[in-house]
Amino acid sequence: MRNKQSQTVVVGLSGGVDSAVSAYLLVEQGYDVRGLFMDNWDAEAEGDEQGYCTAAEDFQDARRVAEELDIPIQRVSFAAEYRERVFSYFLEEYSAGRTPNPDVLCNTEIKFKAFLDYALRLGADWIATGHYCRVRRDEYGAHLLKGLDGNKDQTYFLHGIHPEALAKTLFPVGELEKERVREIAVEAGLHNHAKRDSTGICFIGERAFRQFLGNYLPARPGPILTPDGQEIGEHQGAMYYTIGQRQGLGIGGVPGYPDAPWYVADKNVRDNTLIAVQGHDHPLLQHVGLIAAQPHWLQAPTNFPFRCSAKTRYRQADQTCEVELLSEDRLAVRFDHRQRAVTPGQYVVFYQGEECLGGAVIDQAIRAENPSSIPRRETA
Template sequence: MSKDSTASKTPAIVVGLSGGVDSSVTALLLKQQGFDVSAIFMKNWNEDDDAGYCPAEEDFADAQSIAAELDIPFHGVNFAPEYWDNVFSYFLAEYKAGRTPNPDILCNKEIKFKVFLDYALSQGAEKIATGHYARVKEENGEFFLLKGKDNNKDQSYFLYTLGQYPLSKTLFPVGELEKPEVRALAEKFQLATWDKKDSTGICFIGERDFAKFLSKYLPAKPGDMVTPEGEVVGQHQGLMYHTLGQRKGLGIGGRKASKAAEKTAGMPWFAAQKNLSNNQLIVVQGKDHPLLYSQHLSASQLHWVSGKAPAAPFQCMAKTRYRQADQACTITEINKLAAKSTNLNTETQTNCVVEFDSPQFAITPGQSIVFYQGEICLGGGIID
């Protein structure tokens, strides 16, 4: 897009065209609505491109094909250096510290709605658009982040770090649709991606052996899997390979119950806690084991969509993982912290304490808790 395109009669919108059906239909809808549409493909990963793990080349070709079908300008931009510095380095640091990060959330904040947004605006765009299942509403000059119409695809959980400025410059056209409607539109207008499988996970991991991938960047440190009573029941290859609540992949499914808990014989094993000082993974049998549940948590690196924290105590709904049903809770405390620099470049230095109405399964440090009031996403933070 040329910088003088702002002089055109219709608003200029740059679509982040990923090569998937959602962003394809996003571009289609905006063109149908009369916007001056162009598209950009973001490449965020350069490492091991030749190993066949990241489908960036195929996705680029699909995005290019869609742009040609819709007759809109298209080009690719490489944001891999920014991704490495602002997302992947944090991803590695969190795993090294024994936590389980969510890089998609940070990628949205640091790349798609910061680096990409700034780039698009510098090229003369008025706004950007992506294929996220979420909505933006403006009311009296304030912008609200809303859940997508499709409850099964709502992606507001991944977007809670967006503030007033990026929301004022962003469109989410497919957020008003159900996923089957999106595919039906793509098929109706014969878009090449209409039946393309949805991407899973983050691009640089792809369909690969996660443990093998992570071991390229962090040294594995094997240790014991132990019961809460201290009985060794297996070996782990590294705490970083496990997340709380994990059932599959522990490799101890055929073992008998621990000596201290014969009544759980035959029940599946779950990862319940990590003992970092002893490099031990605490495992328990049965999904109802009390060590798998907690009714409170603390979170830091808070971000509020409105830019203002609510006054505690504050009752709302929250989820501690994507696709979890909203859970009733009370934010009992919001505390100011001493200012410090973090990889997240957070605007606020606060933490909060959250009490749930009922115990929650496998609350995981490093993941995000996201707060809601009805369909409005209020913001969230990183679970400590």
């Protein structure tokens, strides 16, 4: 391998502290570092004044970081790619009554495809981001490992990237705790050392979600029902809600029911109805397995069925399970313990220890009341 001084790294500078410290560490290691700020949401074209203000502020932070580190920076728009590859899918999934995770597709299609392709055309040897994860390289390729900071690990969002993209990527803060990253930012004199972490939709940011989605999928009020069909409230559109959701239902006191929170247990976009239940762990919110589609492997299993751990949401602890291949593009997952609110449209992501193997899109959740409905692969 050539020495670091002759290797060029293009860093995705977002304006946040994680990418800023990533760039700083690479400079300190002797790489030829260049910054790139991605504009991926065309706020003006979308009539989105809030998005425009956020992007402008983030770019100014990224530009100032580049000045502080004495590295060049470019501002590049991938808005067309984002609209076509990510946001259109996001709207299609909500229209179909599913709950997509745009951050996964955003990484797959923009940060580790459009950005990578652009960086390679600039002559980069590597790209780098501020994600909290690690890469181990050996004769079998690049392995995606959890970040050292378990509270910040972001492998769930990166499971869908192409193995060749992973092989070209550096994650400088993956070996650090978040607290140490902020300390390094202070030591390096980076102005954004205390900047709050961004949340919300990838590249779009923090919004009043239902209002934002309503700009593209107009409200369709309909009934909220109990499992036995009693109407207990009105929703603003079944597509806006997700399984397990508590906030925003607006259900008041219901005669015959205790004064306790209600949760979305099911939804039917075709009939525009929601089913709500009381109790965080109501039986209709308990699942023992799932069917998933479009599996993507960073390290493909050699045999099925196989045992591993999995997550069906970002903040979830690893859950032990068995994974069976039903067909080339479908998997069945059987969990050892009940899972709450497994949600179609989200991703199930698989792990062996600290290594992320890959994942798939959840197509169907299997309730605890009907475990026999989890199919098995038919054998000749």
